[in-house]
Amino acid sequence: MRLADKIAIVTGAASGIGKATADLFRSEGATVIGADLNGADELCDAGDEDQVAALVESTVASHGGLDIFFANAGIAGGLASIFEQTPADWAEILRVNLIGPFVAIKHAAPHIKARGGGSIICTASVAGLRSGAGGPAYSASKAGVISLVRTAAQQLSGSNVRVNAICPGLIETGMTEFIYDYARAKGQEDCLGHLNPLKRGGLASEIASAALFLACDDSSYVNGHALVVDGGLSSSLPFSNQSYGRTAI
Numbered sequence: 304m305r306l307a308d309k310i311a312i313v314t315g316a317a318s319g320i321g322k323a324t325a326d327l328f329r330s331e332g333a334t335v336i337g338a339d340l341n342g343a344d345e346l347c348d349a350g351d352e353d354q355v356a357a358l359v360e361s362t363v364a365s366h367g368g369l370d371i372f373f374a375n376a377g378i379a380g381g382l383a384s385i386f387e388q389t390p391a392d393w394a395e396i397l398r399v400n401l402i403g404p405f406v407a408i409k410h411a412a413p414h415i416k417a418r419g420g421g422s423i424i425c426t427a428s429v430a431g432l433r434s435g436a437g438g439p440a441y442s443a444s445k446a447g448v449i450s451l452v453r454t455a456a457q458q459l460s461g462s463n464v465r466v467n468a469i470c471p472g473l474i475e476t477g478m479t480e481f482i483y484d485y486a487r488a489k490g491q492e493d494c495l496g497h498l499n500p501l502k503r504g505g506l507a508s509e510i511a512s513a514a515l516f517l518a519c520d521d522s523s524y525v526n527g528h529a530l531v532v533d534g535g536l537s538s539s540l541p542f543s544n545q546s547y548g549r550t551a552i
Contacts, residue, residue, distance in 0.1 A: 305519040307332035309421075310366045312358065312411070314349045314403070315376030317342035319476030320426065323507035324373055324514045331515060336362050339376065349376035350399040352406040359410045369414040370421040371518045374407035377426060377444075385439045393440040400444035401451065408455045412464050420463025422518045425452055426510075427468040429533045436472075436536075445470075449529045456527030465526040467517045472533025474505040499534035 311328050315321035316337030325337045338347035338358055345361070347354045363369055380396040404425040415421040430437030431445030448468055455466040473495065495504045513532045516522050531537055 304332035305515065305521065306371070309333040309370040309518075310362065310368055311335045311371035311373065311518065312338060312362055312369065313373040313375060314338045314347065314407070315426075316344070320471070320474065320507045320510045320514075321373070321375045323511040324375065327508070327511040327515055328371070328518065331519070333371065333518075334366055336366075348399075349374070349403040349407070352402075352410075355403070355406045356410045359414060363414050368418045369411055370418055371424070372407050372411035372415070372422075373424045373426075373514055373518070374404040375424075375426040375514075376403055378441075380438050380441045382438045388438070388440060393443075396438075396440040397444050397447070400441065401447040404448050404451055408451070408466060412455075412459055412462065412466075415464045416459075416462040421465070422522075423452075423455070423464065423466045424514055424517045425466070425468045427452075427470045427529055429470050429472050429531065429537050432470060432529075432531070432537050452529065453527045465517075465522070467522070467525060467527070468529040469510060469513050469517070470529050470531045470533065470537075471510050472499060472505055472531075472536045474507055474510055476507055499536035500538070501534035503534065505532065505534060 306328055311333045313321050313325045313335055316325045317339035325335045328335045336345055337343040338345040340348060345358055347358045349355065359369060377400045378396060380392060408423055411423055425448050427448040428437060428445040430442040431449050434442060452466045452468045459466060510532055513530055
């Protein structure tokens with residue numbers, strides 16, 4: 304029971320990575336408040352500061368404190384190019400994906416510090432590391448999340464509040480459902496994830512396990528870090544099957 308007696312908030316908890324993480328946290332002993340726009344314990348727009356602040360305050364009032372905040376909620380925003388997107392498109396994607404984690408850290412950190420420390424986790428993406436894994440605004444927002452957790456970890460120096468990010472690769476969730484549906488309709492499901500060394504897409508439960516690691520004391524010396532969980536996708540530059548150094552077993 305690695306999270307026994309811990310109080311945790313998980314945003315984007317109605318499906319996918321958020322739901323898998325909320326379920327796993329509960330199985331490890333945590334009291335979890337799942338938040339989403341629908342289908343969760345609490346209704347919350349993760350990019351709205353007033354709603355996030357209210358979510359934190361109500362959790363503290365009801366449960367006596369806060370130990371963990373998983374700022375997971377996000378939107379994809381499509382794959383349109385820079386030349387097809389508008390400033391309004393960018394504003395909304397950045398509002399949810401980057402301002403959301405910012406306000407989560409801002410309002411959760413003081414309460415977590417008051418409990419003697421804890422963990423804030425933000426969902427970034429391999430799209431924040433390199434191009435080619437998401438639309439321009441989405442990729443920029445996730446790069447911002449990676450920078451945010453590093454900056455926040457420094458600004459919370461001495462508080463014992465750790466701030467880290469998870470960078471998932473291709474994971475089957477509601478956000479990527481259209482990719483999986485398209486591949487299955489074409490009979491090409493075995494091509495999903497074929498660019499990474501594990502040759503498959505990931506599962507929401509695998510990202511939940513990474514979140515559990517960052518939430519519990521197993522990662523007590525991990526701070527300001529972006530943990531990549533992508534099957535090895537980002538470990539290499541693109542190469543062909545004939546590239547030097549590739550070994551088939």
